[in-house]
Amino acid sequence: MTVHFARSKQMSESITESTGNVFADLGSDEAESAILNMRAKLINDLRDYIESSNLTQTEVAETLSITQSRVSDLVRGKWQKFSLEMLITLEARAGRTVLLELAA
Secondary structure: OOOOOOOOOOOOOOOOOOOOOHHHHOOOOHHHHHHHHHHHHHHHHHHHHHHHHOOOHHHHHHHHOOOHHHHHHHHOOOHHHOOHHHHHHHHHHOOOOOOOOOOO
């Protein structure tokens, strides 16, 4: 199967460099974007932990003291279903330490 892409006319809009926080780039206020970014980073870290653990979702659920369906939510990246506090709690249950760094 071959896919062909038609060239579009050159865009007249300028490209703005990312701030490094997609939520800020999309217009969230500073506080909200910081929290959303932390949640996204924690859920990615937990997904990596789950994938590298070679455990079943049921076994991970037992380790984290949550249900298998909640592990499924983590694996599928459904960060909206987890508060920042819960993600930090899950990291601790996984034997990990979350460090908060403040910048001036």
